[in-house]
Amino acid sequence: MAPAVELQGITKRFPGVVANRDVTFSVQRGTVHAIVGENGAGKSTLMKILYGVIRADEGTVKVDGQPLALHSPSDAIDAGIGMVFQHFMLADNLTVLENVVLGAEKRHGIADRARAEIERISADYGLNVHADDLVADLGVGIRQRVEILKVLYRGAKILILDEPTAVLVPQEVDELFDNLRELKSEGLTVIFISHKLDEVLSVADSITVIRRGTTVATVDPKSVTSRQLAELMVGSELPSASTDASTVTDRPLLAITGLTLAGAGVRDVLHDITLTIHAGEVLGVAGVEGNGQAELVEAIMGMREPTAGRILLADQDISDWHTREIREAGVGYIPEDRHRHALLLDAPLWENTMLGHQTESPNVKGIWVDAAGAKAGAERILAEYDVRTPSIYVTANSLSGGNQQKLIIGREMSYTPRVLVAAHPTRGVDVGAQAAIWDHIRRARREGLAVLLISADLDELIGLSDTIRVILRGQLSDEFDPDVVTAQDLGAAMTGADQREPGTVADDPGTRHTKAGHGTQGEEEGQ
Amino acid sequence: MKATLDLRRVGLALVAPVLAILVAFVVTSTVLLLAGDPVVEVWTQLLTAPRPRLVVAIINGASVYYLSAIAVAIGFRMNLFNIGVDGQYRIAAFAAAVFAGQGWLPGPLNIIVSLLIAVVVGAAWAGIAGWLKVTRGVSEVISTIMLNAIATGLVSFLLFRVADSTAGSNVTNTKTIPTSSQVPGFALVPGTPNKVYGFVLLAALVGIAYWVILNKTRFGYDLRATGRSETAAVASGVNVKRMVLTAMLLSGAAAGLVGMPLLFGQDYSYGTTFQPGLGFAGIAIALLGRNHPVGIAFGALLWSYLEQQSNGLQITVGVSSELVFIIQGVIVLAVVIAYEVVRRAGLRMEQRKVARQLSDQPGSPTPEGVTV
CATH class of the missing domain: 3.40.50.300 (P-loop containing nucleotide triphosphate hydrolases)
Known part of the structure; x- marks a missing residue:
């Protein structure tokens, strides 16, 4: 049987940081196939190619053995490919039903037929989604399931999930994985993008590693450790x-x-x-x-x-x-959203290395900006914190995320915090x-x-x-x-699953339950 | 590194306006063709070298436009859309004219105090919009439009009260400024008795101040940072509310000066015939000049040139001079699009360049040599 998805020699020359080069792998029907790689390795570009958002310069995409020309996401949807994005695209003030039918009104209408279809999909795959819930009332985990349902509703047989666990706590991750296994057993194919290796190892049937834009290996999760996988990803000691x-x-x-x-x-x-x-x-x-x-x-x-x-x-x-x-x-400050709070993306780097310190030496003299001082300061910060850039005159926009973040940290550490x-x-x-x-x-x-x-x-x-x-x-x-604390303990405290006063120092994490809602009184059991 | 990059930047910066002017040329020609008007003759009229008298008029017109565009640009650099320059300059010019006309102070002192009054009144009028935005979250776009209407009404109303009505004339003016307080012009252009406004210097001064304050001071850095990313500016410690108010006041202060070359160099009083619409031209010119003091100067000259050259269209080739509005409109529309296209192209070029230079750097790992 032909593989569900087959990528052959995909190359994308991208003006900028990352390109895909000769990416080749295939995904078998009815499996969960993980794509792992560090940020910036080219996973997202690759998935966008597969979903028709951008076009590859070279190479072929085959679905069920048939070569496809993907010009837009609607081509991908027609071919049975659906994508669940990392950032949910749901309208809070609409119900699940309204969110699901939005843009797919022709499939099953917008009323009872659609509602029945949603309930059917939810039941078939154990998604536990209710058509008339208001999205605003739903938690993160269930919102993600609504996104999955949206894709299934549009007839997808191949699901791409972009870093689906990034927004979930450990217990929700387990639930998601149960859902994925359910999908798989119904004959659907899941392509799962992640850089969290333990998760990948626990859920995937096959793992393709991408490094610097190209596929370096496809491995069987049963035969590798997360450390080996990580070393494949980085190509060096961890x-x-x-x-x-x-x-x-x-x-x-x-x-x-x-x-x-x-x-x-x-x-x-x-x-x-x-x-x-x-x-x-x-x-x-x-x-x-x-x-x-x-x-x-x-x-x-x-x-x-x-x-x-x-x-x-x-x-x-x-x-x-x-x-x-x-x-x-x-007080040095490394904000959560560097693009919104820490950088002037259109400004040159030397103006960025003084941002937040525009009243401090060496950036200013009295009311005047000391451009020479600020530039010298910028050169020093960029060198000392290994920010890879050709010069201090390029805009912050042209740096990769890692280099932007190194600049921010260098800056915040440089004014005697x-x-x-x-x-x-x-x-x-x-x-x-x-x-x-x-x-x-x-x-x-x-x-x-x-x-x-x-x-x-x-x-x-x-x-x-x-x-x-x-x-x-x-x-x-x-x-x-x-x-002594484990991720599971923290996860329980984060969701409020431990109904006790949160925060007892756990001394025996070994007996912790793993499911959300079942970790109650975990501390007592452990003591 | 810096020199080459800057050259490229300058090149990129020039591409957009040139492109926009070309588009305007094509569109206008098409309009003329469709209307059955003589295309070649129209362009000949518009593009022949202007006579000395017109050169003076072009420079004079440009100086006024320049001030208006700078006022708008101050707002633009902060992401504030001060549509109210029109109202601000009217009410400021009126106030200055009333004061200067009284001649309470001798000669130059009268001029200086009048300028101060214009600045303060313009700033105050813009400040209303700034204050509403800061305290009540009212969009400055809405409030300045409203304030324009109010300013127009208020000035007409007050003008009637203070008008120095001459018997037998229905022209309504404030008192004429004493000759000792009129600003003499420069006979810059040979071949015509007409003189260039003395206050061309005022426009140049405002342009220089604009550049220095924005690019060389801490305040200017804060202002530009706020314009580029308000969220990042807040996190960097900029008091954005105060910055909004200050930028609005500065914009209004510059707007207050817009009418001054006309008042002290040509009309010597404020009346019903005082040149209208300067604020809106300022918006277009600020866009065209990309908020850059030199770019704005070129934009102002182009605007003024088109207007002066089109005056003869009706007589020489029988085409309405309103044609110039089509040209101007298309230029602004095209330039906005062209700047965005060029900005994106520039960003892509820079990213590619950075990527290429980094991969050339020794010591950085290359994609090749990867083993499984």
Whole structure:
């Protein structure tokens, strides 16, 4: 039988950073096939080619043995290929039914026939989606299933999932994988893009590794370890997130007491947050996105006015300070969304290396911009932090994500900070840059900075933090000890599955349950 | 590295306006053809070298347009769309004219204080829109349009109250400025008694100040950063609300000066015949000149040139001079599109260049040599 999808010699010359070069692999019907590779390796380009968003310069795509010319996503949909994007494309104020039929009104109408079809698909594949739920009321996991259902509704036999687990907590990931196995058993084919190797190993039937735009190997998950897989991905020895001996001092640098931020509704966005970070300490904050992390960071940075509570920098109360004063006082800031908050994409690099420090030496003299000083500073930062660029005059837009992030970290470390607030510092960067960024955070810790590290990558948090706390619905848990806590414990605390007061230090993670909702009272069982 | 890149940038920057002018040429010719008008004659009329008298008129017109476009550009650099330059310059020119006409102060002092009044009134009028945006979130586009209408009405109303009506004339003017406070022109162009406004210098000065403040000061950096990415500016510590208000005030202050060359160099009073529509021309010219002080100068000259040259169309070739509005309109439309196309092309070129230079760098891993 012909493979469900066969790619032969796909080459895409792309003006810019990444191109696909001679990509060749095939996907068997009724399997989950994973495509792994570091960020920027060319996975997304490849999937866009397969989905008809962009066209390959060379090579052929065959579906069920038939060569296809994909000019647009509608060609792909006609050929039975569907794509679930990483960022959900759902209208919050519409119901599941309305979201699903939107743009596919001709298939089964917009009313009862469509509703019946949705319920049928949901039942057949165990998606547990209800046609008349309002999307705004749904959680992340179920929204993703709505996206999958949307694709199935349009008749897809081959599903492409782009980093589907990036937004999920461990328990939701397990549910997703159950769904994928269900799809597979019904004869559908799933192409699963990821760079989380453990997940790939647990769900995929076959794994293709992409490095620098080309396929380097297709392996059987039963015969490789995640470490071997990672080394295929990077082509070199792997770094790991772990810190050396503790450097924590008893000198508090950032102390927050009773920080509350009222929300638009009944519930506070942040409620009675109290935390202390000492010099030389990394405090990690875990949490599902949207539980107040962003607001916590913005409150510290003076971008939001807290309703109550105090923020102390060393012994100065900075609660009422303006962002500029806070930054001048030595709080470095690595925002979560670097394109929106940390860079002027159209501006040259040397103007970017002074952003956020445009009142500090060597960038200004009095009211004047000291262009020579700023450029010299930029040259130094770019060299010291290994930002790969031909010059300081190109725009920030022309750098890869990893280099942009290295620039930001270099910048924030270069103006004698005392506190570093880092939100998702390694999101969307390649493994090489990730290792460098981890090194810089470790160095900051050694140099006696107080680091607030917010991350969705639990391994990163466990590896780098001296203390971990979980944020859930705007409230902070007690402290977890990264030496003994497991990703499952954190996952349970992140979803509120542990109904106890969150935050007991787990001392025996071995007996933890893995399913969401079943981890209740996990701590007791373990003790 | 820098030199070559800059050359390329300059090249890219010039491509767009040239392209836009070409498109305007083609479209206008097509319109003429369809209307059965003499294409060649029209272009001959428009493109023959202007007579000395017209050269002076072109420069004078351009100086006024220049000020207006700078006022608009200040807003543009902040992503603020100050459509209200039209209202701001009218109300400012009116206020300055009323004051200057009284002749309370001697000669040059009268001029200086009048300029200050124009600046303050223009800034205040724009400040209303800025204040509404900052405190109430009202889009400056809406509020400045409304303020234009209010300004027009208010000035007409007040003009009637203070008018220095001459018996036997229905022209309504403020009091004429004393001769000692009139700004003399320069006899720059030989072959005509007409003089170039003395306040051409004012326009040049404002252009230089605009460039220095935006490119060389901390404030200018903050302003440009806010225009490029408001979110990044906030995170970098810019007080965006204050910046919006300041930018609006500055824009209005520049707008206040728009009418000054006319007031002190030609009309010597504000009346019902004071040149209208300068604010809207400023928007088009700022777009054309891409908010760059030199680009705007060329744009202003082009605008003024087209207007002066088209005056003769009706007489010489029997085509309405309104043709020039078609040309101007197409230029603006085409230039907006062309800039975006060129911007994207430039970005692609730069990304390719960066990628190529990086792969040439020794020490960076190459895609080849990959083993499984």
